Amino acid sequence: MxxxxxxxxxxxxxxxxxxxxxxxxxxxxxxxxxxxxxxxxxxxxxxxxxxxxxxGITTAEPGSARDLMLVVDDIEAARAELADRGVAVSEVFHDAGGVFHHAGTEGRLPGPDPERRSYSSFVSFSDPDGNGWIVQEITTRLPGR
Structure with missing residues (x-):
């Protein structure tokens, strides 16, 4: 599948x-x-x-989708491109726990992951209805991916 x-x-x-x-x-x-x-x-x-x-294709409340994931190989370039396209995008952040981002804005620390580990740096933005997107930097994929 x-x-x-x-x-x-x-x-x-x-x-x-x-x-x-x-x-x-x-x-x-x-x-x-x-x-x-x-x-x-x-x-x-x-x-x-x-x-x-x-x-007529969903009964879900407009703007209710959260944490839809996009991946990029350069988080700072992706942020700049989103901003250049007029998107209200967050600053680059990493999570305090270093594993994955917490829900909402909890645990966000400014800047990319200090060790620049793959899967550990993010930006976020929303569409006009509030559907929320997370952009994650992946430079080296885990085995099997």
Missing amino acids: KFEVTVLPVSDVDRAEHFYKTLGWRLDADFTADDGLRVVQLTPPGSPASIIFGS
Whole structure:
């Protein structure tokens, strides 16, 4: 099995589509059915998995998705690119426990991981509805990944 897509709950489909296209994500589909169902699918550059949002595809509260993960090999470059695209992105942080980021903003320490360990430096941002994304730096993957 491969992870293919996640559904994001949004309140304004056009606004969400514009936001994710501003990030440089590829628009894969934008279909509307006769009954008003609308499905928009976008894929981050280089990713095998996509997001889908639209009208009539989820009953989840808009903005309720949290800690959706993106991975990059240079967290500072990724942060700069997000900021250049007009995204309100956090400063680079690492977690006080050094294992994984805590929920919310608890345990965040400023700057990248002091040892620059893979899987240990992050930034966060949200889409216009408040769906929350975490960007994680991975420079060396664990065995089997």
